[in-house]
Amino acid sequence: MNNCSDLSLIVSQYDPRQVFVVIDSALELCPDYKNQNYSDISELVNITSGFPTLCLQAKEMNKTLKTVEQIWNFLFDNHATRKALLINIGGGIICDLGGFAAATYKRGIDYVNIPTTLLSMSDAAWGGKTGFNYRGMKNVIGIIRQPKATLIFPSWLDTLSEQEKLSGYAEIIKCGLLKDSTTFHTILRALEDRDYENGIAVAVEVKQSVVREDPNEQSLRKVLNLGHSVGHAIEELGIRNASGAKYTQGVIPHGYAVLYGLVAMAYLSHILLGLDRRIVTTLSHIMVEYYGRMPFQCKDYKEIINLMYCDKKNEHEGEIRMVLLRHIGEPVTDQIVHEEELMESLEYLFSL
Numbered sequence: 001m002n003n004c005s006d007l008s009l010i011v012s013q014y015d016p017r018q019v020f021v022v023i024d025s026a027l028e029l030c031p032d033y034k035n036q037n038y039s040d041i042s043e044l045v046n047i048t049s050g051f052p053t054l055c056l057q058a059k060e061m062n063k064t065l066k067t068v069e070q071i072w073n074f075l076f077d078n079h080a081t082r083k084a085l086l087i088n089i090g091g092g093i094i095c096d097l098g099g100f101a102a103a104t105y106k107r108g109i110d111y112v113n114i115p116t117t118l119l120s121m122s123d124a125a126w127g128g129k130t131g132f133n134y135r136g137m138k139n140v141i142g143i144i145r146q147p148k149a150t151l152i153f154p155s156w157l158d159t160l161s162e163q164e165k166l167s168g169y170a171e172i173i174k175c176g177l178l179k180d181s182t183t184f185h186t187i188l189r190a191l192e193d194r195d196y197e198n199g200i201a202v203a204v205e206v207k208q209s210v211v212r213e214d215p216n217e218q219s220l221r222k223v224l225n226l227g228h229s230v231g232h233a234i235e236e237l238g239i240r241n242a243s244g245a246k247y248t249q250g251v252i253p254h255g256y257a258v259l260y261g262l263v264a265m266a267y268l269s270h271i272l273l274g275l276d277r278r279i280v281t282t283l284s285h286i287m288v289e290y291y292g293r294m295p296f297q298c299k300d301y302k303e304i305i306n307l308m309y310c311d312k313k314n315e316h317e318g319e320i321r322m323v324l325l326r327h328i329g330e331p332v333t334d335q336i337v338h339e340e341e342l343m344e345s346l347e348y349l350f351s352l
């Protein structure tokens with residue numbers, strides 16, 4: 001967890017006329033942010049308020065090239081040079097978009113992420129993956145460039161909806177599955193107590209240790225995609241159909257899709273690699289109890305599978321590769337999964 005002197009120290013290394021801020025407009029409008037009820041956030045506001053600021057609506061539908069252009073134009077209009085610093089304040093959408101704009105502006109300027117959602121504190125703001133959605137596909141245009149720093153201020157979580165906290169918690173559950181059985185069960189107990197904050201450190205530790213070893217996803221980093229093959233397809237279908245009326249953004253939150261993806265992954269891991277059936281049952285219980293059923297119908301199976309063929313993680317056309325689990329803490333990458341097996345896992349998911 002950070003304090004504002006960490007940000008002051010970073011900012012002091014730049015010409016103050018060359019520091020820029022991109023912020024989620026929901027935070028700009030948020031009364032707690034404006035009223036400065038929290039000392040760390042109020043100090044953050046003091047530090048950043050003098051810099052040119054661009055407010056963006058953080059919606060998955062806006063995670064587009066057009067919004068990236070808005071950030072590039074903001075930088076050009078304010079005469080940002082190659083020595084500029086961009087500070088991204090927001091959830092995963094702002095960090096991904098701001099990070100991409102920074103990574104490509106004049107061949108790359110420094111950026112700092114200040115994540116404001118549980119999902120971005122525990123996952124999206126770390127590891128340097130940046131990008132946007134294109135032709136209806138999630139994050140298919142992007143680049144890896146590490147942020148200069150990621151600064152965590154947990155007070156942001158106080159204004160976050162329960163739905164957004166659960167969305168973030170799915171990535172923490174994923175990290176528990178990647179780490180070990182004790183951590184996984186501790187994370188699930190914390191969920192029962194609605195103690196969301198403690199999982200951040202575990203998730204960051206898991207992600208950073210993997211990213212340090214394989215920053216460009218040549219091999220090991222693929223494990224972080226656990227649950228994301230089915231998850232991204234579900235999320236994309238949600239964006240295309242806008243079939244998530246029950247969610248605040250109108251589309252399925254990223255973490256919900258990841259959680260559904262984790263259940264499908266566990267089912268496939270059970271039938272293909274012999275993962276203990278109890279893990280499938282535990283994850284299914286978590287899904288039903290906290291995340292609810294998927295807002296799709298059986299007729300959508302085929303579309304989900306078609307979307308999986310377009311997943312950027314597949315290395316050869318016409319095949320679907322996924323990360324599966326042999327045991328908790330033992331992921332296996334590049335597992336080819338056939339359509340019939342996927343269909344079976346989706347049928348299981350829909351049966352819950």
Ligand SMILES: NC(=O)c1ccc[n+]([C@@H]2O[C@H](COP(=O)([O-])OP(=O)(O)OC[C@H]3O[C@@H](n4cnc5c(N)ncnc54)[C@H](O)[C@@H]3O)[C@@H](O)[C@H]2O)c1
Pocket residue numbers: 024026027058059060063090091092093094096116117118119120123124125126127128129130138139156157158159160161164167168249253254255
């Ligand atoms: N780069 C990566 O490694 C990586 C990893 C995981 C996810 N992602 C991406 O992250 C995105 C999802 O991130 P997210 O869930 O943070 O989404 P988000 O940025 O859309 O934030 C979710 C919602 O919470 C609001 N919000 C943000 N901070 C708030 C606060 N403190 N209080 C109240 N409301 C607040 C936002 O306005 C938005 O409506 C997806 O686009 C996903 O692809 C990227």
